[in-house]
Amino acid sequence: MAEYNRPLPLPTPETQHFWAGCREGELRLQRCTSCKESYFPPRPFCPACSSREVEVYRASGKATLYSYIINHRPRPDFGDKPHSIAVVELAEGPRMMTNIVDCPQTPEALVLDMPLEVTFEKANDEISLPKFRPAKG
């Protein structure tokens, strides 16, 4: 596999658990123990009620396709093949940006609200990116 030359995240103390989870093949979300809100991106407090009483848990990895584009502009890092840039809605509620993979990058194959599941793309020993593919079965 070619060397990964795309931009990569640099985890901060508040996001370490998330990226560690991705490295280990699990999607970790956070949930407020006061108001029960699940949220993303990671932070050590609840954006819905401002409580600091929050917990990390393993999310189902299930999502639906909320919206997306297919970028056709060639880029040195992403190459010249059309690729999706998507926002998915996780089963637990929060939305996150990602790419839809393992399917043609066409409007016919990418239908809004289609069921998806998480898959992890290893970039290096530190970073694996959570991506989503059409749900199997």
Next chain:
Amino acid sequence: MKQKTVAVVGAAETTEMGKIPNTSQLMLHADAALNAMRDAGLAAKDIDGIATAGDSPVEVAHYLGITPTWVDGTSVGGCSFMLHVRHAAAAINEGLCNTVLITHAESGRSRVGARRFSRDPASQQGQFEVPYGITNPPTMFTIPALRYMKQYGVTEEDIANVAVVQREWAAMNPRASFRDPITVDDVLNSRRTSRRSPSTFSARARAARRR
């Protein structure tokens, strides 16, 4: 907001428009500022407030020879400069300063002395958006379009019409880059024949293809 006697006393653009490869971004600020100051009959010594976004208002003030008592660097995207006008009016009303210069400059195509399009990989965008390929308006602003179309029953033709109407307005501006009228069909066809068209709208239309 209290209303006293605050007025826009001068306004101008850069001397050249379009692609300006022989001028740095900072000088674009200064060029537009000097033109506006001339329009108002003012010099640097007459100005005691400064505002800009993206670039540093301190840098622009130093460059122009302005010693401000009031500074605003509010930076919230393309509407920053509208907020600056509002903030400036409030500041003048409150007696914090008398005359404010608001500048915007972008060496958008030539990139002379312009900031690089990069984000700290530890920032929120750097961690949770940039790795998936977003860089600039064609890859960022377009993402919600498909959801919007589905939710509100908006068609490709509806969205193409935005570009048509924008072009009608541009035709009335002698300094606009594109002034020839276009139709909804032009917009939709341009997308289909030129899937790599660099224009933001074609990216948006492409994003908004049938679901």
